Amino acid sequence: DGGITQSPKYLFRKEGQNVTLSCEQNLNHDAMYWYRQDPGQGLRLIYYSQIVNDFQKGDIAEGYSVSREKKESFPLTVTSAQKNPTAFYLCASSNGLAAMGEQFFGPGTRLTVL
Amino acid sequence: AQRVTQPEKLLSVFKGAPVELKCNYSYSGSPELFWYVQYSRQRLQLLLRHISRESIKGFTADLNKGETSFHLKKPFAQEEDSAMYYCALLQRGFQKLVFGTGTRLLVSP
Numbered sequence: 001d002g003g004i005t006q007s008p009k010y011l012f013r014k015e016g017q018n019v020t021l022s023c024e025q026n027l028n029h030d031a032m033y034w035y036r037q038d039p040g041q042g043l044r045l046i047y048y049s050q051i052v053n054d055f056q057k058g059d060i061a062e063g064y065s066v067s068r069e070k071k072e073s074f075p076l077t078v079t080s081a082q083k084n085p086t087a088f089y090l091c092a093s094s095n096g097l098a099a100m101g102e103q104f105f106g107p108g109t110r111l112t113v114l
Numbered sequence: 115a116q117r118v119t120q121p122e123k124l125l126s127v128f129k130g131a132p133v134e135l136k137c138n139y140s141y142s143g144s145p146e147l148f149w150y151v152q153y154s155r156q157r158l159q160l161l162l163r164h165i166s167r168e169s170i171k172g173f174t175a176d177l178n179k180g181e182t183s184f185h186l187k188k189p190f191a192q193e194e195d196s197a198m199y200y201c202a203l204l205q206r207g208f209q210k211l212v213f214g215t216g217t218r219l220l221v222s223p
Contacts, residue, residue: 042200042213048209050209100211102163
């Protein structure tokens, strides 16, 4: 079940520490996305990237940062400025502008900040 | 504002009963809508898209522009349909999807 991988599956960090979540895809997709999934709130877009070396803020970008140095990788850093970082994080990718509605998702990373 | 509304957090039905998961949207342009599904311990995945007018696993969804709705329907629910369902709207100008809050479907034997 390859395609998009996220690591680790579970992550624990102390309050005040930055943490980086990994997302890798071997689908040769141009676009990649980071979502946060909270109970009762659905999926909310954090950051997205349509092409290497370019990315845009989503709806809840505050306290997060990303980079897109390689087509296959889109790591997300949760900084200490994020007020409520404990959540389930999903990464996704899509194949270009024509298919951007069809997104392929990773298994997710559950981050718990203690 | 462009928004997707799924009014039901939980929908509980018996096996063999009809199912309708509601989705309403607000969008100024020509909408492109999708249903995504997340089964227990599986990844979120695309179920169907309105533009294809397809039936997947017995589910259909018709875009009703007059009522700004894209409800997901199945005439006879199966236990394996139990999952979390998300309706999503493509904001083509911003190149991103907007998701609803999701509805959990529980099909009991």
